[in-house]
Amino acid sequence: MKIISTPLALKTYLKSIDKSIGFVPTMGALHEGHISLIKEAKKSNEFVVVSIFVNPTQFAKGEDLLKYPSDELRDKKICEMSGIDVLFYPKAKDIYGEDEVSVLAPKIRAYILEGFTRPSHFNGVLSVVMKLLNIVNPSKAYFGKKDAQQLMLIELMVKQLFMDVEIIAVDTVRENDGLAMSSRNVYLSVDEREDALCISRSLNLASSMISKGIMDVESITEAMREFLTPLEIYYVEILSREFEKIPQVTIGKSIILVEVKVGTTRLLDNIWL
């Protein structure tokens, strides 16, 4: 595995590679979810690039940028053992300059759900993803379904700006008890870890209602909200795959999204119906 730290060095190196490139962008603190992205990338590409970059522009003031979990040695070992070809590990100054051109997220779909309480978040996400995609120029790039709104917005960016890359959505990986894998799970105390199980269980509750033929969005989300009490709920929504409001669930075309605060930690999860 080659470790490269500047965009120019990576671009130059990758131009000498005549292979289909799969790309997995991450913010480090790697877990089974990331490993599953890497496995998917290795399946369909001759050459796999992983990036580790905790992107400052997607954190607002007061968010957890400074304490975001990081373990460089462990992350590098996981990449090495996953058999990737290149690890891109840039510094913020290699990615961002002064008075910059950036990407502006869409006015509606980036300001609901996550974007409602984190209004500049997706500008930062889309800007860094655009930069990374342009540096690596992969055939395929891999993103987790757990960050469903992020995934939808990246697919939108690629389509609307006519970018040349295929975005591959990869299923969420869960702990044995159902908790969705997240780098932020390390923030949870033992009690909070237990409380957090409500999230995936509320999604299971919704699934079982739907399997009984209850398709009404309001009834399902109300039951989920009740189940999630007393956690602080950011949102519980059932939307179309295009993230538009719907009155009824349609199998194959809907998504249930939930985010709550457990202690001081925001945790999100979703299921694609």
Add this chain to the structure above:
Amino acid sequence: MKIISTPLALKTYLKSIDKSIGFVPTMGALHEGHISLIKEAKKSNEFVVVSIFVNPTQFAKGEDLLKYPSDELRDKKICEMSGIDVLFYPKAKDIYGEDEVSVLAPKIRAYILEGFTRPSHFNGVLSVVMKLLNIVNPSKAYFGKKDAQQLMLIELMVKQLFMDVEIIAVDTVRENDGLAMSSRNVYLSVDEREDALCISRSLNLASSMISKGIMDVESITEAMREFLTPLEIYYVEILSREFEKIPQVTIGKSIILVEVKVGTTRLLDNIWL
């Protein structure tokens, strides 16, 4: 010459071409300035694509979008006679959708000069240039030096977002009497056409002061302002090539920019020192 009207058809066609592509994006109303861009593109590329698209997002309400000069037949004939390979002639609905991801121009350098009186202008310019560059994927793209701030911002976008294209700056073409070629010159009455000559003459005045050793920015711009009276002046500035304020002209590193209103028409010009 092949005429193609949708992004997908153009992308598909260009992928079958194994040649270096030169790209000249225009808003139509073609004149000698555009022809000079095409000639430069033909010199250094095996295959030349020209686009004609009057980009709605770079016009604010009340600007001249609806009356922007257009002559489809004449423009197509000029492209044909210039020996280009593909003319891309899309409709707005092929380029823009709903609730879109777009490009956000830099907060400082896009809000001086042109951007001071047209605050959303460069967001629209950069968004459409990004889309067009991604659709055509050229080795080189050609822009006129007359729109100096636009050129600087496009170069900035390509660099900061790590895009894979070389931006080529082409010299301004002038009428015999010195007026810079512009699609908007057709708006001018005979008297206004005469008044407009002040613009290039004010730049000549600046040049001759500099050739006499007067390098002080304030003295030169003051003399230009006096010369341009009684036209309505939007700006007269001498800046570094990075568009930063400077006290003294440095040959090879400075640019003089001027924009005035003649009748109801905005006209701009500049010289690169």
